[in-house]
Structure formats: C-alpha cells, structure tokens
Amino acid sequence: MSSQNASSLSLVEVMQTRYQESPYPLYHQLREHDPVYWDEAAHSWVLTRYKDVLSALRDPRFTAARFTFDTSGFPAEFQQAIEPPIRALTRQMLFLDPPDHTRLRGLVSKAFTPRVVEAIRPHIQQLVDQLLDTMQTEGQTDLIEHFTYPLPAIVIAELLGVPPEDRERFIIWSGDFGALLEATDISADDAIRGLYGVNEFIQYFRHLIAQRAQTPREDLLQALINAHEGQDKLSEDELLGNCVLLLAAGHGTTTHLIGNGFLALARHPEQFAWLKAHPEQAPLAIMELLRYDGPVQATSRVATADMQIGDKHITAGQNVIMCLGAASHDPEQFYDPDNLHLDRKENHHLAFGQGIHYCLGAPLARLEAEIAFASLARRLSQAKIADEQAVQWFSGIVFRGLGKLPIVLA
Structure with a gap:
C-alpha cells in the first residue's frame, strides 16, 4: 500500500465512544489489516507491531522535533499573544534531539536517580496513608478525585518546588497542555484556548522564578534556575517550557496509571486478591498494569531520511505514529496479551517508551504506583x-485515563 492509499480503518477512530472502554480491539484490527499503514485521517504512518515500534523508537533517523503550529490561520490579534507558549513548548526536551536533548536531560535526570527517588519513599507512603484514611471515612467516593489526582500532583509539586495547594490550577493547565499534544486536527479556537492555558502556566512559573531570586531553595526548580544562570546556559524558553513539562507529565500520566490500574484490578478480583497476598510483588504487578492499560498509548516522530519499515517505504518528512498500546498487546510478543497476569515475568512493555526519550520520570512513577x-x-x-x-x-x-471512578468501600 502506498502512502496515497488510505486504509478503511483509522487510528483516529480510537476517540469514538465505542473504543473508550477499550481501544485494544481496534489496535488488533489495525495490526491484522496492516501493521505498517498510511493513515489518511491522521496524515501519518502508523506502527502497531511490537518489533516495528521498538525499532523505530531507537532509530536515530527519526527526529522528535515535531511540535509545530501554523499560526497563519489565527486572528492577527492573537498571534502575538500565543507566540511565547509555542516558543517555550518547542524547547521542551520531549521535542528535542541531541545535543540539546542530551544537555537538558542530563541536568533534569539528577532529580530522578533511583537513590533520590528511593529517599522519598517514606513521604509517599505517608501521603498515601493520609489520603486513604480520609477516603475511608466515606462509604462511597471517587477514587480519581480523592486519590489518583492528588497523590502524584502533591509528589511532583513538592519535588519541583511548587506549592502543592496550587494543584487545582496546574491540573487545569496540564489539561490544556495535554489537549495540544493530543490533537490531530485541532481547530483554531481549541488551539488558542490551549495555548492561552499554557501561557498562564508559563506566567505562573515566571512568578515563582522571580520569587526564587529573593529566596532560593533546594529543589528541582532551583536547580533549573541555577542552570539557566550558569554554564549550562538554559535559555529562558528551555527553563519555562521544561518546568511546564515536568509538572504536567509528573502528575498526569501517574494519575492515569493508578486509575486505570485500580479499575483493572477491581474488574479482576482474583488478581487483586493475588496482590494482597503477595504485596512484595507490587513492582512486578506494576509492570503488568502498565502493559495492560498504560496511560500513554502513542508517540510520534518525523522521518529525517527515506527508510523501509516492513514492506513500506517511508519518505523523509513524513510523520510516524508509534502505537505503544498496540505494541504492548501484540500477541507475537506477549502471551495472552488481552488478559491481566500480575505475575507475568517476561514483560518488556513499551509504556514508558524506549531509546533516548525513555520516560525520565519512570522511577518516580513506578515507586508511586508500587506504594499506592x-x-x-x-x-x-x-x-x-x-x-x-x-x-x-x-x-x-x-x-488514556479516567475522569471519574466511583467506588463503594467495603
């Protein structure tokens, strides 16, 4: 199939109501139809086979510099206002290649080393216990509102050095940021709304950074500020853009991991009972929950050279979507992929990505989820x-995540 021939199926269908409960039947259909196909609706190649996704994520011929916005269609009065957030977003390490990506990741990764993350285990356990104590005073509650949202938001806010009491604000702004990442065919109105939200996010960090000039502290935000002022020479856009990225990514995806995972366990009580009987196996269980219904279902790259994937010819400049959720349910890689097996041993899932853009916060997300x-x-x-x-x-x-999960406490 050439790039001009559209499949009768499309990854865009995943946003339809019938696939909200589970996108995995669609992924199987796409893979069986053609594991490397041109999706006209997404205007992108789509990879759904594990081996292709893994290889593409590691391939240096793909660039991560894919966050672009054509502002020519926006009203003139808005173009100046939305330029700063667009500029800052393009300097996030999520959208950078080496050497800029290497420099930024090297700086920020110091806050996510296994030793640093493990040191906050007691505090995370304390937060979990406090949230559960409050929840258990009720007969019925919403797990998302009262547990999965506040826990990661508090943890990343404290690590970064942001007042945790502001979490309602940055949850809203993170939603605006996520909407910009999600959109495949975003309208001008939605793009402006999202960019204005991100701009408020950026202004919030400008204010915090200005405060730090008077009262420096020992936290990740201060480390980034010091790098901005020091030899690493973080630009202002890099500083602001990556503050937004760390705060938004640091709570959103972990919220979805815990929410998706709890729902899976509630629907598989025998698996929940196994975890209760084997709490020391929580790290193994988290790997399976990430594979089974992960919070990040896809990522994309742009080809910088002509290449062959399977029997398809990819042209330089074309976009390629790597469907992580489909790869993690590929029967060629995983035994019984659509069923939950918390004791699964061979589990090289791709929920955190792969290659140089492997999720920086993975150690923190795993620790929060294990304790939770x-x-x-x-x-x-x-x-x-x-x-x-x-x-x-x-x-x-x-x-992929939950907005509401009402539960009855036993």
Whole structure:
C-alpha cells in the first residue's frame, strides 16, 4: 500500500465512544489489516507491531522535533499573544534531539536517580496513608478525585518546588497542555484556548522564578534556575517550557496509571486478591498494569531520511505514529496479551517508551504506583465499582485515563 492509499480503518477512530472502554480491539484490527499503514485521517504512518515500534523508537533517523503550529490561520490579534507558549513548548526536551536533548536531560535526570527517588519513599507512603484514611471515612467516593489526582500532583509539586495547594490550577493547565499534544486536527479556537492555558502556566512559573531570586531553595526548580544562570546556559524558553513539562507529565500520566490500574484490578478480583497476598510483588504487578492499560498509548516522530519499515517505504518528512498500546498487546510478543497476569515475568512493555526519550520520570512513577497499589490491596481490595455507567474515560490517540471512578468501600 502506498502512502496515497488510505486504509478503511483509522487510528483516529480510537476517540469514538465505542473504543473508550477499550481501544485494544481496534489496535488488533489495525495490526491484522496492516501493521505498517498510511493513515489518511491522521496524515501519518502508523506502527502497531511490537518489533516495528521498538525499532523505530531507537532509530536515530527519526527526529522528535515535531511540535509545530501554523499560526497563519489565527486572528492577527492573537498571534502575538500565543507566540511565547509555542516558543517555550518547542524547547521542551520531549521535542528535542541531541545535543540539546542530551544537555537538558542530563541536568533534569539528577532529580530522578533511583537513590533520590528511593529517599522519598517514606513521604509517599505517608501521603498515601493520609489520603486513604480520609477516603475511608466515606462509604462511597471517587477514587480519581480523592486519590489518583492528588497523590502524584502533591509528589511532583513538592519535588519541583511548587506549592502543592496550587494543584487545582496546574491540573487545569496540564489539561490544556495535554489537549495540544493530543490533537490531530485541532481547530483554531481549541488551539488558542490551549495555548492561552499554557501561557498562564508559563506566567505562573515566571512568578515563582522571580520569587526564587529573593529566596532560593533546594529543589528541582532551583536547580533549573541555577542552570539557566550558569554554564549550562538554559535559555529562558528551555527553563519555562521544561518546568511546564515536568509538572504536567509528573502528575498526569501517574494519575492515569493508578486509575486505570485500580479499575483493572477491581474488574479482576482474583488478581487483586493475588496482590494482597503477595504485596512484595507490587513492582512486578506494576509492570503488568502498565502493559495492560498504560496511560500513554502513542508517540510520534518525523522521518529525517527515506527508510523501509516492513514492506513500506517511508519518505523523509513524513510523520510516524508509534502505537505503544498496540505494541504492548501484540500477541507475537506477549502471551495472552488481552488478559491481566500480575505475575507475568517476561514483560518488556513499551509504556514508558524506549531509546533516548525513555520516560525520565519512570522511577518516580513506578515507586508511586508500587506504594499506592500495595496500600490499596491491603486496605481497599474489597472495594467495588459503585456504578459502571458512571465510570468516565477519556481515550485519545496519545493519552488514556479516567475522569471519574466511583467506588463503594467495603
């Protein structure tokens, strides 16, 4: 199939209501139809086979510099206002190649080393216990609102040096940022709305950075500020853009991991019982929950050279979507992929990506999830979904998570 022939199926269909509950049947259809196909609706090649996704994520012939916005269609009065957030977003390490990516990641990674992350284990356990104590005073509650949102938001806010009490604001701004990443065919109105939200996010960090000039502190934000002023020479756009990235990515995806995972366990009580009986196996269980229904379902790159993937010819300049969710359900790689096996040993899932852009916060996300699920198994393994009809998903091409998960506490 040439790049001009559209498949009758499209990855864009994943946003339809019928696939919100589970996108994996669509992924299987796409893979069986053609594991490397041109998706006219997404205007991109789509990879759904594990070996192709893994290879592409590691291939230096792909560039991550893919965040572009054509502002020519926007009203003239808005173009000047939205230029700063666009400029800052393009300097996030998510959208950079070496050497800029190497420099930024090297700086920020110091805050996410296994030793640094492990040191905050007691504090995360304390937060989990406090949230569960409050929840258990109620007979029924929403797990997303009262547990999966606040926990990662508090942790990353404290690590970065942002007042945790501001989390309601940056959850909203993170949603604006996520909408810009998610959109495949965004309208001018939606783009302006999202960019204005990101601009508020950036102004918020400008204010915090100005405060630090008077009262420096020991945290990740201060380390980034010091690098901006020092030999690493972080530009202002790099400083602001990556503050937004760290705060938004640091809580959003972990929120979805814990929410998606709890729902999977509630629907598989025998697996929940296994985790309760084997709390020391929480790290293994997290790997399977990430594979089974991960928070990040896809990422993309742009080809910088002509290349061959499978039997298809990819042309330089074309976009390629690597479908992580499909790869993690590929039966050629995983035994019984559509069923949950918390004791799965061979589990090289791609939920955190692969290659130089492998998720920087993966150690922190895993630790938060391990503590959360070990505690949930100990204290809430008998909890039931209060109303299946009230469970609210948002399932896009990139992100997958829950907006509401009402539960009855046993």
